[in-house]
Every structure is written in C-alpha cells, then in structure tokens.
Amino acid sequence: MSKVHVTTSINGDSTEYLCDPRETLLDVLRDQLNLTGAKEGCGTGDCGACSVTMDDRLVCSCLVLGVEAEGKEIKTVEGIAEGETLHPLQRKFIEHAALQCGVCTPGILIAAKSLLEKNPDPTETEVRYWLAGNLCRCTGYDKIIRAVMDAAAEMREAA
Amino acid sequence: MALDEYKPQSGDAELENKELKYVGTTPDRPDGLDKVTGKARFGADLSLPGMLFGAIVRSPHAHARIVKIDASKAEALDGVKAVVTRADFATGLEGEYGFVLENVMAGEKALYDGHAVAAVAATSALIARDAAKLVEVEYEVLPHVTDVDKAMAEGAPVINAAYADASVPEGMHPNVVRHHESGHGDVEAGFAEADLIVEDTYVTEAAHQGYIEPNACVAQMGSDGKGELWVCTQGHWYVQKHCAALLGMETAQLRVTASEIGGGFGGKTTVFQEPVALALSRKASRPVKLALQRSEVLRATGPTASASMDIKIGMKKDGTITAAEGTFRLQGGAFPGAPMEFSAMCAFACYDLANVRQVGWDVVSNRPKQAAYRAPGAPMAAFAVESVIDTACNKLGLDPLEVRLKNAAHDGTKASWGPRYDQIGMVATLEAAKAHPHYSAPLEPGQGRGVASGFWFNHGGETSVSLSLSEDGTCQVSVGTPDIGGSRASMALMAAEVLGIPYENIRVTIADTATLGYNDVSHGSRVTYASGLATIKAARAAVEKLCQRAAAKWGIEEDAVKWEDGCAVPSGANAGDFDPLPLAEITATMGSTGGPISGHFEATPEGAGVSFGTHIVDAEVDQETGATKIVRYTVVQDAGKAIHPAYVEGQYQGGAAQGIGWALNEEYVYGEDGRLQNTVFLDYRIPVASDLPMIDAVIVEVPNPGHPYGVRGVGETGIVPPLAAIANAVSNAAGVRLKSLPMNPPKILEALEDQAGDA
Ligand code: FES
Ligand code: FES
Numbered sequence: 001m002s003k004v005h006v007t008t009s010i011n012g013d014s015t016e017y018l019c020d021p022r023e024t025l026l027d028v029l030r031d032q033l034n035l036t037g038a039k040e041g042c043g044t045g046d047c048g049a050c051s052v053t054m055d056d057r058l059v060c061s062c063l064v065l066g067v068e069a070e071g072k073e074i075k076t077v078e079g080i081a082e083g084e085t086l087h088p089l090q091r092k093f094i095e096h097a098a099l100q101c102g103v104c105t106p107g108i109l110i111a112a113k114s115l116l117e118k119n120p121d122p123t124e125t126e127v128r129y130w131l132a133g134n135l136c137r138c139t140g141y142d143k144i145i146r147a148v149m150d151a152a153a154e155m156r157e158a159a
Numbered sequence: 160m161a162l163d164e165y166k167p168q169s170g171d172a173e174l175e176n177k178e179l180k181y182v183g184t185t186p187d188r189p190d191g192l193d194k195v196t197g198k199a200r201f202g203a204d205l206s207l208p209g210m211l212f213g214a215i216v217r218s219p220h221a222h223a224r225i226v227k228i229d230a231s232k233a234e235a236l237d238g239v240k241a242v243v244t245r246a247d248f249a250t251g252l253e254g255e256y257g258f259v260l261e262n263v264m265a266g267e268k269a270l271y272d273g274h275a276v277a278a279v280a281a282t283s284a285l286i287a288r289d290a291a292k293l294v295e296v297e298y299e300v301l302p303h304v305t306d307v308d309k310a311m312a313e314g315a316p317v318i319n320a321a322y323a324d325a326s327v328p329e330g331m332h333p334n335v336v337r338h339h340e341s342g343h344g345d346v347e348a349g350f351a352e353a354d355l356i357v358e359d360t361y362v363t364e365a366a367h368q369g370y371i372e373p374n375a376c377v378a379q380m381g382s383d384g385k386g387e388l389w390v391c392t393q394g395h396w397y398v399q400k401h402c403a404a405l406l407g408m409e410t411a412q413l414r415v416t417a418s419e420i421g422g423g424f425g426g427k428t429t430v431f432q433e434p435v436a437l438a439l440s441r442k443a444s445r446p447v448k449l450a451l452q453r454s455e456v457l458r459a460t461g462p463t464a465s466a467s468m469d470i471k472i473g474m475k476k477d478g479t480i481t482a483a484e485g486t487f488r489l490q491g492g493a494f495p496g497a498p499m500e501f502s503a504m505c506a507f508a509c510y511d512l513a514n515v516r517q518v519g520w521d522v523v524s525n526r527p528k529q530a531a532y533r534a535p536g537a538p539m540a541a542f543a544v545e546s547v548i549d550t551a552c553n554k555l556g557l558d559p560l561e562v563r564l565k566n567a568a569h570d571g572t573k574a575s576w577g578p579r580y581d582q583i584g585m586v587a588t589l590e591a592a593k594a595h596p597h598y599s600a601p602l603e604p605g606q607g608r609g610v611a612s613g614f615w616f617n618h619g620g621e622t623s624v625s626l627s628l629s630e631d632g633t634c635q636v637s638v639g640t641p642d643i644g645g646s647r648a649s650m651a652l653m654a655a656e657v658l659g660i661p662y663e664n665i666r667v668t669i670a671d672t673a674t675l676g677y678n679d680v681s682h683g684s685r686v687t688y689a690s691g692l693a694t695i696k697a698a699r700a701a702v703e704k705l706c707q708r709a710a711a712k713w714g715i716e717e718d719a720v721k722w723e724d725g726c727a728v729p730s731g732a733n734a735g736d737f738d739p740l741p742l743a744e745i746t747a748t749m750g751s752t753g754g755p756i757s758g759h760f761e762a763t764p765e766g767a768g769v770s771f772g773t774h775i776v777d778a779e780v781d782q783e784t785g786a787t788k789i790v791r792y793t794v795v796q797d798a799g800k801a802i803h804p805a806y807v808e809g810q811y812q813g814g815a816a817q818g819i820g821w822a823l824n825e826e827y828v829y830g831e832d833g834r835l836q837n838t839v840f841l842d843y844r845i846p847v848a849s850d851l852p853m854i855d856a857v858i859v860e861v862p863n864p865g866h867p868y869g870v871r872g873v874g875e876t877g878i879v880p881p882l883a884a885i886a887n888a889v890s891n892a893a894g895v896r897l898k899s900l901p902m903n904p905p906k907i908l909e910a911l912e913d914q915a916g917d918a
Contacts, residue, residue, distance in 0.1 A: 020285055027284065036204035037197020039421070041371045042453040046840035049371055077197035086195065094191035097805035100644035100813060102194030103201055103372040103421025125849075132849040135840065137369045137422050138644060139809055140816030141848040142856075 011079030019066035028066035037077035048134030051107035077106035098147035100138035202375030202391030213449035214287035218269030221303035221833025233293040238286040241443035249407035270493035273458025280439040303833040307490035342516035349482025349514030353473025361543035364826035372421020375450035378436035394680025425531030454838040461530020464497040478562035482514040491529035501536030504576035508614035534875035545611035545883030584797030584861035607892025613879025617767040617872035618683025623676030624693035627757035632743025637670035639678025645806035657698035659725030684872020700758030766865015772796035778888035785904030799863040799871030808856035818881020
C-alpha cells in the first residue's frame with residue numbers, strides 16, 4: 001500500500017512523515033519519530049498508556065491513525081516540561097512517589113494535565129473518574145490521586 | 160565471601176541501635192526525572208539500525224497436533240526476512256529447559272489457545288503481522304480440558320503422560336503431576352477436641368499479573384555466535400541462561416541488558432518471546448524487535464494458577480483452633496509447576512497450631528503455563544482458610560481479630576510448614592489493626608467489614624553488588640536486580656548510610672549480565688533485602704579500605720581507625736590525634752595511595768525474614784445488582800524496616816489493589832471450545848481509579864535479624880490477605896458466604912438467590 005505524506009506539529013515542532021494508511025499515530029510517534037514516551041499497553045483504547053493530545057483533545061494515540069494528524073497539533077509527554085523546568089504535575093508525581101514502574105506515568109500525566117486545563121479545582125471523585133481510562137497496575141492509584149490534587153492546588157495558588 | 164560462608168551475623172544488628180540518617184527517609188527517586196519526562200526506555204523503546212519487527216503465529220486451538228507448517232506464502236511476501244519454527248531451536252533439552260522451550264515454541268502439539276507455533280520477522284510491524292497470517296498451519300484438533308477439577312477426573316484428555324513425578328501416588332489421573340504433604344501433630348485428635356468444625360470448598364479463577372507494559376525485547380545475534388538482548392525482565396541472568404540453552408549457545412556469549420520494566424509482579428520472571436526474537440535475528444542476521452500485543456500477553460504469558468481447595472478447621476468456643484486441614488488443587492496450565500506447595504505451606508502459616516495437615520496437587524490442563532504472581536499460591540490459600548476462620552468466628556459470635564490474636568504465630572512458634580519462627584511480626588500487625596480507627600468505625604447499612612491475615616516466606620537468592628568510589632568522593636553502585644518500584648532509591652539510601660555521604664552523591668545502575676556477577680531474579684520480595692544487604696556489605700568493604708588509607712597516612716594501626724559520618728576518625732589510644740579525614744579527601748589521592756577503592760559482595764543470603772500482614776476492608780453490596788463497592792481499605796504489614804517508606808506504602812497499596820481486582824472482577828474465561836474469551840483489557844478488567852478508595856497503609860516494623868537494618872521484603876505479602884478480607888467483608892455485607900472468586904455481580908446475585916431458596 002502506498003504511503004501517505006503527513007504534515008503536522010508535534011510538541012510545537014513542525015514535522016513531516018510518510019505513513020501507511022493503516023499505521024496508528026502511536027506507531028508513527030514511536031517507530032518513526034523516536035518519540036517513545038507514549039507507550040502501547042493494549043492497542044485497543046483500554047489502558048491510556050498511549051495518551052496524547054490532538055488539538056488539545058485527550059486521545060488514545062493507538063486509536064488515531066497517523067494520517068489523521070495532518071494539520072493538527074499533537075502534544076506528548078516529551079513536551080510537558082518547559083526546557084529544564086518540570087510541570088508541577090511531573091514534580092508532584094516524583095514527590096508523592098506516584099509511580100512505581102512508571103510505564104503508565106506518561107499517559108497519566110497527559111490525561112491529568114488535560115483535566116487540570118479544563119477543571120483547575122477537581123474533587124477526588126472527579127480526578128478518579130477522569131483518570132478511569134488510564135490503567136495503573138502498580139500503585140493502587142492512591143498516590144497518583146494525591147499527586148494530581150496537590151499539583152492542582154499548587155497551580156491554583158500560582159495562578 | 161563464598162556462598163556457603165555467609166550466615167546472617169548478629170554483628171549485623173550493630174547498626175540498628177545507631178541513629179539512622181538516610182534510611183527511613185523519602186527522597187526523590189533517582190530515576191524519577193526520566194520517568195516523568197518520557198525519557199526512560201522500556202522494553203519496546205529501543206531501536207537499532209536495520210532492525211526488523213517480529214510477530215508470532217499462535218494456535219487457535221486449545222489442544223491440537225501440529226500436522227504441518229507451510230510458511231512459503233509468508234516467506235514470499237515482500238519485506239519478510241525470516242520465519243522460524245521449533246526446528247530453529249536446540250534439541251534434547253530436559254527438565255525445566257525442556258518445558259520452557261515447549262512453551263516458547265510448540266513442538267508436536269499445541270497445548271493451549273495462543274500457544275506459539277511459528278514466528279516471522281519483517282521490515283515493518285505491519286508486514287510482520289500480515290506475514291504471520293500467511294503462515295499455514297495444519298492442525299489435528301484433540302479433546303481439551305481447562306478446569307482443574309475436570310482435568311483430574313476420570314476420562315479427562317491427557318496433556319502429557321510423561322509429566323507426573325514420583326510424588327504422585329498410583330491411580331491418579333496422568334494430569335496430576337506433583338503431590339505435596341506437610342504438617343505436624345494429630346489432626347484427627349485435634350478435631351475431636353473442637354466445639355465447632357467448619358468444612359468447606361473454595362475455588363479461585365486464574366488472574367493475570369496485568370503489568371501494563373507487554374513483554375518486549377530487541378535481539379541481535381551475530382554469525383560469530385555472540386548475541387545481545389535488550390529486554391524488560393525481572394531477571395536478566397535468568398533470561399541469559401534460558402535463552403542460551405534454548406538457542407544452543409554458550410551462556411557467556413549472550414549479553415542481556417535489562418531495560419526499564421513496566422511492571423512484572425512475577426510474570427516477567429521467565430521467558431516467552433525472548434528466545435523467539437533471538438532465533439529470528441539469528442536467521443535474518445539483523446536485529447529484531449518483538450513486542451507482544453495485549454491479547455498475546457493474556458493468552459500466552461503466565462497467568463497465575465486457578466485453585467480448588469477443601470478446608471477443615473476445628474475451633475473451641477473460646478476461639479482456640481484445635482486442628483486445621485487443607486487440600487489445595489492447583490491448575491497451572493499445560494506444564495508442571497503450579498505453586499501448590501506454596502499454597503499448602505502458607506495456608507496456616509499465620510497461626511500457632513498443634514495439629515495441622517496440608518496436601519497439595521499440581522494439575523495440568525490446556526491453559527497457558529502459569530507464571531509466578533506476587534506470593535504465588537498464597538493468596539488463594541488465604542482466601543479459603545481465612546474465609547473458614549471467619550465463618551467459625553461468626554458462628555461462635557467471636558471477634559475475628561481476637562480469634563486471630565489468640566491463635567497467632569509468635570517468636571518460636573513451630574510453623575505449619577516446618578521450621579520454628581525467629582523474630583516475627585504476626586502479633587504486631589494484629590495489634591496494630593485492632594488499634595486502627597478503621598476497625599472500630601461504624602458501618603453504614605448494607606456494608607460489611609472483613610479482616611484477614613496473610614503470610615509470605617520472602618527470599619534471598621544469589622546476589623552480586625559492586626560499588627566503586629570516584630576521585631571526587633561520589634559513588635557508583637552496580638546492582639543486578641531490575642528496579643520495578645523504586646529500588647534504586649533504597650540501594651542509594653543504604654549505601655549513603657554506610658558511607659556517610661549524601662544520597663544524591665550515589666548513582667545506582669542496573670548492570671547487564673556482562674558487567675556483574677550472577678543475580679537471581681527480582682522476585683520473592685528479595686531486592687531490598689538481598690541486593691540491599693549486598694550493597695551494605697560492599698559499602699562496608701569500601702569503608703574498610705578507606706580506613707586503611709587513613710591509617711597509612713597517619714601512621715597508626717588499621718584497627719585504630721573507625722568510620723563516622725563519612726570520615727575516617729582515629730580512635731582508641733589515638734583518639735583526637737588527627738582531624739577526621741573525609742571520604743572525598745581519601746579518594747582524591749587514592750590513585751597514588753594504593754589504587755582505586757571499591758567494594759563488592761557476592762553471596763546467597765538466607766536470612767530473608769518472613770512477613771505477615773493483616774487487612775481490614777469495608778465493602779458495600781448492592782442487593783439488587785450484586786455490585787460491590789470497596790468503601791474503606793486498610794493494610795497493616797510488617798516491613799522489618801522501611802528503607803524508603805513511601806515506596807513501601809506503594810507496595811502495600813498496589814498489592815491491595817491487585818487483590819481487589821482478583822477478588823471482585825478478574826478471571827480467565829474459557830469457552831466450551833477451550834479458547835480464552837477475554838483477551839483485551841476491556842474484558843479482562845483490572846481496577847481503575849474510580850473503582851477504588853484511598854488505601855491506608857500502616858507500616859509495622861519488627862526487625863528481621865537477618866539484615867543489617869532489619870529489612871523484610873514487602874512486595875508480595877500485600878496480595879495475600881485481600882482476597883479473603885474482601886470475601887469476608889462481602890459475605891458479611893451480603894449475609895451469605897461467597898466461596899468462589901471472582902465475586903462479580905452475577906455470582907453474588909446467585910448466592911443471594913440460593914440463600915433465599917434455602918430459607
Ligand atoms: S495503548 Fe492506547 S489505550 Fe492502551
Ligand atoms: S506505576 Fe506501574 S503501571 Fe503505574
């Protein structure tokens with residue numbers, strides 16, 4: 001099958017690639033662009049490890065085709081920190097020991113960031129339901145929820 | 160120190176009384192930055208020049224003879240570079256190597272749905288998957304069996320008539336492959352003394368470890384017989400040894416590097432796709448990445464065993480257990496190895512019993528080869544035993560924690576599985592649970608409370624650590640146990656404590672198989688205990704050298720120098736003669752004062768202290784829908800000594816959460832056709848954030864005499880009590896005893912209906 005030329009923006013960098021029309025955005029990010037921060041936990045939209053945003057919308061990149069990124073703005077975990085400065089969520093995840101193996105962390109950070117952009121003051125229940133699409137097998141979520149709530153509080157204070 | 164030389168020394172305890180500066184604090188983990196920025200490289204995150212992608216062809220049948228494999232169409236596809244089958248692996252392997260090879264790539268028979276029968280490598284993942292579909296396999300389908308009780312019954316299809324070992328008595332079905340018996344006292348006499356006897360059968364389904372990172376590796380084999388493997392594993396020396404054997408190569412010629420690992424829980428203590436990737440690479444003469452898809456992980460990597468168990472307990476009116484007996488039938492898939500002896504040995508290990516007897520049966524069936532899952536065998540046994548104890552408590556109107564306290568194992572108790580306990584924390588966890596506000600908090604209508612205790616052995620295992628100092632006074636530690644949940648931080652804390660230099664000045668690396676001595680797998684809750692002990696010993700060896708250099712400089716006896724707060728200090732008759740000499744001053748000139756300073760330690764430590772935990776759960780059961788909500792959860796567990804308490808809490812919380820999934824939801828569902836029906840996370844549903852409450856983690860510290868700081872492993876015990884604690888809570892809430900896992904809504908409704916029918 002002949003490949004399709006795609007022009008897109010990834011973490012603010014304009015990017016071009018050729019992809020098979022069947023190839024997912026996740027595969028393009030990981031296998032072609034070497035952006036391996038987004039992980040494949042399931043490939044079926046059930047685990048959230050591959051979470052990215054597309055024009056600020058939270059999506060599972062395993063359910064998006066590479067060709068769909070045409071003309072869009074994609075953001076991945078690699079683009080969350082500003083240079084050397086970590087995003088408050090990133091700092092709080094380390095501080096609260098909110099990761100054990102860390103394979104779910106990129107997806108959860110992307111999802112949590114998109115929550116806080118919509119709702120800067122979520123309740124515990126709101127955080128739990130927003131993150132219900134991001135599986136973590138290690139932590140039992142306790143410390144993840146605390147880290148997100150704490151980051152939200154800090155961001156509200158700073159705002 | 161030689162393997163047999165090492166015995167936990169009482170001298171190790173000297174540090175316990177000293178005030179600890181680093182151990183017990185909660186600094187940021189050294190690999191935190193990489194893991195929150197996406198830089199950390201996991202199994203599938205490496206790419207090599209010219210790399211191919213692999214895909215595995217799997218049997219759609221539960222049991223079938225492989226008549227013929229025709230790969231010609233696949234090979235003809237543009238981009239396909241290699242196809243391998245069993246013919247591409249070593250021959251004549253016996254014992255465990257033989258089983259592992261048979262599991263990794265089927266020979267004459269496919270033994271379960273998803274069993275690998277061939278594999279391809281191609282220039283892209285899409286082509287590899289297309290090619291896999293073009294491999295034509297002709298099967299002769301055979302009758303199958305996937306249930307443990309049916310697999311033991313007369314007339315069940317035989318998986319392999321040669322499996323059974325000498326422990327199995329005559330007359331058993333050939334699918335019964337191993338047998339275990341242990342205990343002490345006279346159970347019949349004990350039952351005769353009881354005021355109440357409770358006897359029941361309990362069953363659990365297989366659950367998967369459910370690590371979020373599918374098994375993945377990148378293999379590179381050269382025509383010179385040398386190989387490199389990058390893999391997410393709990394134990395790269397194990398991988399090295401097994402892959403070398405399966406490929407018929409020399410162990411030392413294969414260098415294995417452990418990537419970051421996205422969860423394992425026991426499931427990554429063996430090999431699945433690694434030997435296949437190496438075989439493909441050898442055939443194609445190019446690097447091959449082989450990452451499993453989630454459905455392959457569920458169908459063909461190890462879930463835990465499923466179990467069917469009979470428990471009988473005799474109790475006096477005051478709660479004293481007079482005798483206990485259990486039979487544990489475990490199904491571990493198509494190969495011997497279900498952890499039935501661990502079920503049997505752990506079942507009553509929490510208690511001080513005069514009369515106890517336990518029997519285990521290892522049964523094979525047409526399911527994937529089970530792999531270890533956190534305290535393998537123990538959670539199901541605890542489910543059965545602790546449910547029966549709860550039933551007895553309810554019948555006699557006794558408080559379940561009081562009854563456990565009355566019967567609790569303590570220092571010196573002869574364990575149900577043989578030895579006498581050293582210093583243990585069973586009573587301490589019960590006392591802490593009783594004192595916890597959770598235990599006395601009122602319940603809402605519709606809610607029930609459950610408690611349960613659990614035990615796990617913990618493990619030592621072969622361990623090597625190497626530590627070296629740099630001229631600027633910083634330190635590098637090489638350990639061989641992959642960091643699954645923050646162990647780099649614990650190692651750095653322990654090294655900092657001994658050396659007396661800041662935590663931040665220590666860098667801990669997971670060494671590959673070519674750069675450090677052999678290390679057992681990260682399993683058995685052994686890492687903080689064994690690699691920790693080895694790190695401490697290696698640091699002490701370096702300290703000894705530092706003291707020697709100071710002694711030489713000062714011209715005093717070596718034993719007149721002691722190490723304090725990161726400095727060599729003259730002591731005894733020479734006390735005060737010289738200013739303390741900081742580590743960095745000694746290392747600055749080490750090249751000219753005797754050479755580089757390092758320390759290393761190799762041993763198989765055997766002082767891993769056993770560990771106990773007690774969980775308290777409140778559950779709410781909707782009588783109309785049968786749905787259960789966990790409303791409050793408290794874990795109390797003995798850590799011996801928490802090196803990094805935040806990561807200890809994390810282990811407790813994670814164990815509880817996995818237990819909640821196993822108790823309420825997770826199960827392997829096989830159809831009549833013997834095929835696994837729930838092969839994606841949507842259908843194999845593990846707990847999500849909105850399913851769970853906060854999980855309170857209480858760390859009890861009863862020091863382990865076998866470790867310098869008293870560490871006991873903490874990774875596994877946390878999954879032992881939950882199945883039982885939740886079952887007790889659910890049963891108390893629903894008013895009917897649940898005896899089968901998972902306790903999903905249909906099962907709870909059925910139990911409620913049965914009870915209404917009986918009434
Ligand atoms: S990999 Fe996309 S949701 Fe799991
Ligand atoms: S930290 Fe391992 S899956 Fe979340």
